[in-house]
Amino acid sequence: METVKVGIIGGMGTRAGISFLQRLALFSDATSDQDFIEFIYHNNAKVPDRTRAIVYGEPSPLPELLRSVTLLNRAGSDFIFSACITSYYWFGEMQKASDCPVLHPVQLVTGYLDEMHGDVCKIGLLATTGTLHTRLFHDPVEQRKGHSVIALDDEAQEHLFMKAIYAENGLKSNRVSSEAQEQIRTAVDLLLQKGAEVLVLGCTELAMVADSLQIPVPVIDPMELMIRKISGLVCPE
Numbered sequence: 001m002e003t004v005k006v007g008i009i010g011g012m013g014t015r016a017g018i019s020f021l022q023r024l025a026l027f028s029d030a031t032s033d034q035d036f037i038e039f040i041y042h043n044n045a046k047v048p049d050r051t052r053a054i055v056y057g058e059p060s061p062l063p064e065l066l067r068s069v070t071l072l073n074r075a076g077s078d079f080i081f082s083a084c085i086t087s088y089y090w091f092g093e094m095q096k097a098s099d100c101p102v103l104h105p106v107q108l109v110t111g112y113l114d115e116m117h118g119d120v121c122k123i124g125l126l127a128t129t130g131t132l133h134t135r136l137f138h139d140p141v142e143q144r145k146g147h148s149v150i151a152l153d154d155e156a157q158e159h160l161f162m163k164a165i166y167a168e169n170g171l172k173s174n175r176v177s178s179e180a181q182e183q184i185r186t187a188v189d190l191l192l193q194k195g196a197e198v199l200v201l202g203c204t205e206l207a208m209v210a211d212s213l214q215i216p217v218p219v220i221d222p223m224e225l226m227i228r229k230i231s232g233l234v235c236p237e
Helices: 014-027 050-056 062-074 086-097 105-116 129-134 138-142 154-166 178-193 204-208 222-234
Strands: 005-010 038-043 079-082 122-126 148-150 198-201
Touching: 005 014, 005 062, 005 222, 014 038, 014 204, 014 222, 038 062, 050 086, 050 129, 062 079, 062 086, 079 086, 079 222, 086 129, 105 138, 105 222, 122 178, 129 154, 138 148, 154 178, 178 198, 198 222, 204 222
Parallel strands: 005 038, 005 079, 122 148, 122 198
Antiparallel strands: none
């Protein structure tokens, strides 16, 4: 059987990307070296911050994203995935530049909602300010009858969630503080108080701390859905 190669754009941030690879490996039903998924990983830590570009007009990440796409195409990828949800604001440009399909995590989330939570009305979303501003989740989710997306208010978004992600010893750093984890916990509680019936982890870093939060409602992790999608494409049943 022909080997399927997965191209993955990482480095946004590095720890989150490596965590994704570890989860991808653990999900594989492998009993030997040769059974694991073949992937090509570009840890492109040179990609400018996606939210800073979207919200404040700072340097665009697109040139570096396209550099990764080109490298992964040249390496023979059969499909590509970016391990940063906010980067999908530039999905159209990435797909246009790619010789192979670029998988989209938001499409997986909406499909999962339709399949598993079709009767849920209020969907809590934890995501970067860039993702919120571009309505990457809002528009496709709210197109479904009766569904609404609940996010943090502006103050909590910037001084609680974004601080937990970006501040010193936040989730993007090499050492994550207990304070950052507690800020995420508080952000979750605020969404629950607003009536969230399902919680979407709309930022890659959240997967690293989700288990410790003990969230009392169903959680949708786009990274887990992507791992399942990749596994299905590489090893179809």
